[in-house]
Amino acid sequence: MVRFKTKEQQQMVLNNGHLLFDNKPVIIKEWGPDVALIKHDVKKVPIWMKLYGLEVKFWGPGSLRKISEEVGRFIRYDDATTNRRFFGFARVLIEVTIGQEFPKDIIFQDELGVTQMVMVDYDWLPLPCSKCKGIGHEETLCRKSDAPKPVKKVWRPK
Ligand SMILES: [Zn+2]
Structure with missing residues (x-):
């Protein structure tokens, strides 16, 4: 839980809706007595997706959005992609559903009807x-799997 100094600061973070810490999404909710901190609650999370082997003509926001939406809801692409600093891959932030399928490649048709394929990698x-x-x-890989079972309480008459 995080306490904010001002209401404005809090609103700024809450309005932003999604935040990534160490490339892992952090779910933000305003705390209140009825906010249940139940994990099942979380169904959609933002993740970074890398697109490899993408032709330069598909690096525009329109194409990136269209390609990304084969996997999840497009949010934005990162600054390095915008500035074309690294031509190895384009990186986009998408909102996905927990437990959905995550393809290793995306096949789409370009404006000329030519089939294009991009390879996909995910940070997390x-x-x-x-x-x-x-x-x-x-x-x-669950840490809970090795946890010892709770000791059974035996009822004894006094
Ligand atoms: Zn687990």
């Missing part, structure tokens, strides 16, 4: 864990 994937109901790891 919101994989649902059936063990702890958390996100970001699979069952096999």
Whole structure:
């Protein structure tokens, strides 16, 4: 939980809606007595997606949006993509649903009807864990899986 110094500061962060910390999304909600801090609550998260092998003509916002929406809702692309500083890949922020499919490549048709393929990589994937109901790891990597079972309480008459 984070306490803000001013109401304006708080509103600024809340209005922004999404925030990434160490490339992992941080879910922001205004705290109130009825805000349940339940993990199941979270269904959609923003993640960074990298697009490789994209022809330079598809680096415009329109094309990036269209391509990204094959996977999730387009939010924005990063500054390095805008400035074309790195031509290795374009990086876009998209909103995805936890547990959805994350393709390794996207196939689309360009304005001439030519089939294009881009390879996709993700900084982080919101994989649902059936063990702890958390996100970001699979069952096999769940830290809770090795946790000792709670000791059974035995009722004894006094
Ligand atoms: Zn887990």
